[in-house]
Amino acid sequence: MKAVSHTAKDRCLNARHKLAVRTEPNPAPLLIPQALATALMRLYDYPDPRRSGRLIRGYDRPHALRTARMCGAVALRLGHQPDRLVSYQIACLLHDLGRAGLDRRLFGRIWSWAKRRGVPTRPREWRAAHPETPYGRETEAFLARYKDQLESDGIRMDGWAKEQVEMRLGYARRLARRLRAVKPSLKRLGVPWSPWMGLVMLYYYYPEKLSGVPRWVHQLAEVLVACEQFEAYNNRRRGQDYYARTQETLEEAFAYLEKLRVEGVLTETVMYALYALAAEGSFDSLLAEARGAALTSRELRYLRGLTPGAVSCR
Numbered sequence: 001m002k003a004v005s006h007t008a009k010d011r012c013l014n015a016r017h018k019l020a021v022r023t024e025p026n027p028a029p030l031l032i033p034q035a036l037a038t039a040l041m042r043l044y045d046y047p048d049p050r051r052s053g054r055l056i057r058g059y060d061r062p063h064a065l066r067t068a069r070m071c072g073a074v075a076l077r078l079g080h081q082p083d084r085l086v087s088y089q090i091a092c093l094l095h096d097l098g099r100a101g102l103d104r105r106l107f108g109r110i111w112s113w114a115k116r117r118g119v120p121t122r123p124r125e126w127r128a129a130h131p132e133t134p135y136g137r138e139t140e141a142f143l144a145r146y147k148d149q150l151e152s153d154g155i156r157m158d159g160w161a162k163e164q165v166e167m168r169l170g171y172a173r174r175l176a177r178r179l180r181a182v183k184p185s186l187k188r189l190g191v192p193w194s195p196w197m198g199l200v201m202l203y204y205y206y207p208e209k210l211s212g213v214p215r216w217v218h219q220l221a222e223v224l225v226a227c228e229q230f231e232a233y234n235n236r237r238r239g240q241d242y243y244a245r246t247q248e249t250l251e252e253a254f255a256y257l258e259k260l261r262v263e264g265v266l267t268e269t270v271m272y273a274l275y276a277l278a279a280e281g282s283f284d285s286l287l288a289e290a291r292g293a294a295l296t297s298r299e300l301r302y303l304r305g306l307t308p309g310a311v312s313c314r
């Protein structure tokens, strides 16, 4: 890919320059036809195993759409080629496919139970806390350790509950299953699939799976993590359902991205591009949509006052 620049200083200059010349009518557009995006979103629907003939509507659809639009804008800013961007945005639209069938109530009960007890909820966190767990067997390890406690706390751990565990701790396995299941639909829709598209979806939970990939794949994976977390931190519905959050704040969202940068999950380059676009107002309407309410004037001032590179170019 064409790198934007090679030094932090160049990156600062580059983004400042681009701040002044933004002219696009929609700064974070869908790069594929709306009809295709709608068809892809239907792939998140999942047959309800408890009631035959009923579909569980994909919980993550609006999050996926907003994330994909942000990702397209950031990737474009970073200089990725337009033809690659189309495939990338399709991957971003499907990045949470491994959670198709998410049972909001059950998933929320299991994971808020875990969170209250400090039980790791992501594969990489699980492996850090339990290095003895064989790689890829995090769901099994979680169930072996906590199934009885969950049941005694009133959460019936049947097959469907185990699927909800798999949606987090066995995400790679479940995503691979879902991608296999929707392959004929993708073919029908004329969507060509490349292995890198599946890999970028795994970076947040399994950063180690991307060691050795070309730099452009890694960067696109980082962009997806940055944008999906930025969206999630501003997503009121998710905040209520997943995280028992009562309020979304931009400060918290940026603090989390900064934490990911410090941990080495995100590079300065990616953070910087997201900051610049947010400062320009490219994400205002998507953020308002995620919140379900207009941004306040204080929030808009906060965004406009973001100094691109305040975090990454210091």
Ligand SMILES: [Fe+2]
Binding pocket: 063, 067, 095, 096, 228
């Ligand atoms: Fe996501």
